[in-house]
Amino acid sequence: MSATDSPEISSWVTYRRLLGWSARYKSLLALAGVGMFIEAGAAAAFTWLMQPMIDDTLVATTAEARWTLPVVIVLLFVVRGAATFATDYGMARAGRGVVRDLRVAVLSKMLRLPSARFDREPVASMVSRLNYDTEQVAQASSDALKILLTDTLTVIGLVGVMLWYSPAVTAAIAVVVPLIAVIAAYVSRRYRRLNRHIQEGVAELASGAEEIVSGQQDIKVYGRQESEVARYRVLANRNLALNLKVETTRAGASSVIQLLAAVALAVLLLVAGIEASKGQLTPGDFVAIMTAMMALIPSLKRLANVQALVQRGVSASVRLFGLLDEAEEADLGTHAPARARGLIEFRDVGLRYDGAETQALQGVGFSASPGTVTAIVGRSGSGKTTLARLLPRFYEPGSGRITLDGKDLSEWSLRALRRQIALVGQKVMLFDDTVAANIAYGAGEVVDDTAIRAAADAANASEFIDRLPEGMKTRIGENGNRLSGGQRQRIAIARAVLKDAPVLVLDEATAALDNESERLVQAALDRLIPHRTTLVIAHRLSTIERADQVLVMDHGRIVEAGTHVQLLAQGGLYAQLHRAQFRDAVAG
Secondary structure (H helix, E strand, C coil), X not given: CCCCCCHHHHHHHHHHHHHHCCHHHHHHHHHHHHHHHHHHHHHHHHHHXXXXXXXXXXXXXXXXXXXXXXXXXXXXXXXXXXXXHHHHHHHHHHHHHHHHHHHHHHHHHHCCCCHHHHHCCCHHHHHHHHHHHHHHHHHHHHHHHHHHXXXXXXXXXXXXXXHHHCHHHHHHXXXXXXXXXXXXXXXXXXXXXXXXXXXXXXXXXXXXXXXXXXXXXXXXXXXXXXXXXXXXXXXXXXXHHXXXXXXXXXXXXXXXXXXXXXXXXXXXXXXXXXXXXXXXXXHHHHHHHHHHHHHHHHHHHHHHHHHHHHHHHHHHHHHHHHHHCCCCCCCCCCECCCCCCCCEEEEEEEECCCCCCCCCEEEEEEEECCCCEEEEEECCCCCHHHHHHHCCCCCCCCEEEEEECCEEHHHECHHHXXXXXXXEECCCCCCCCEHHHHHHHHHCCCCCHHHHHHHHHHCCCHHHHCCCCCHHHCECCHHHCCCCHHHHHHHHHHHHHHHCCCEEEEECCCCCCCHHHHHHHHHHHHHHCCCCEEEEECCCHHHHCCCCEEEEEXXXXXXXXXXXXXXXXXXXXXXXXXXXXXXXXXXX
């Protein structure tokens, strides 16, 4: 049977892999391990001392024992306290370190995954792996491991004390151990199944909440608050039901184990009475066995309940390792010149998205020379943005070839290829940092203030930057939410200016702007475009009338090509689009 066929084997394989992440913290784990042995040994030693405490202090009233035993007990608990601290600190530090390492590794992996991977799962669900799943791993790699080892060692030590004083009594109560093992195995399987569903539910909750909060304005304007809350309540209720099943299982297992412990205690009293009547068991022996038995109960309860933590961590680890094992972007190319000339050629290129019935692109072919502007226009869904996504290899063509300076894009290293491209889109990605840091983001190295200022000037951004409270040092909020749309676009253009890439892609860069903002952004673009190979994707045809060539797309194909004047004269699709936009502009 393979690891994937058996939940038990799979759990162990996954947990062993998780523990492998703690190898770099072996010194901390060694410290914690020593502490666990001492802590368990101290617990056993205390119960062992119950016999001399009773027989030598209370029954025989030995003077030496009266003074020696209190000192020994105090020293024993001082040692145990130090061992407990070492255990707790070592396990916590190693566990949090593993979580930190996993979070960094998962985020790094996400940035190396193909763009198509992000089409299959909501971003909120993927972020849930960084937050919720890694927290479950923390509990499995530190809290649960500490309980497993410490309480197992404690149980062994306490059973050893019981055997020391009376093998017969110990053997009599050992009949409950197999029953406890059966309960633990059942609980383990149930926890694993439930926690897998819980983690999937948490991801759905996060995704649903993000969607609702992000669309709060549309929800309000269409009066859909109650229906959205109801939809979220269904997800929350499902999550609640699953968590209650986990707690019910935990509480039931704990209650049954306590009952079994009570049965064992009753058997202990019965057999101990028989042994005492034969003179084979002293009062001190009985108290030591009784104390060890009572001390066993909390350890057995924790060992039964720890399955919840372990299986929760295993389920989270399966999700995390599943992502870490996914195929990354193909990057086998070795061609990496410092700067390309910028000659772009598409040759009979086709692309079908995963799960799509029709092709997004088919038979696309054109060339764009350095120093020219190629405009790509068409109705929504015609394939314009898809074409632009192929250039930095966010997606790979299903057929045909794309070359840059005569080299197939697959022959370029990804880092070198993307170094040649600057992208300014309608949706600008800015970071919660200073204006200067956002402009310098694409430069890839330390940039002096003069260069940043020059880029801001070229992007027509200096005039609003200088009015900000701290100028270039002003923080702009999450995704630049303290700036207007036109200001965010000019920051993005300044970033592209500073990057100084030979290929420039403008994807609807002015589509969502008012007339004044569009005028400022267009003026900045006019300074950025010269001496580069520029691809302009636009709905507003007025922005591309001076292009060297215009490609008109429809249903994933290039149906017309020429200059603005030539295409108007042809009276085809481009002319229809132009007339429709002109009518809209007049009507507006």
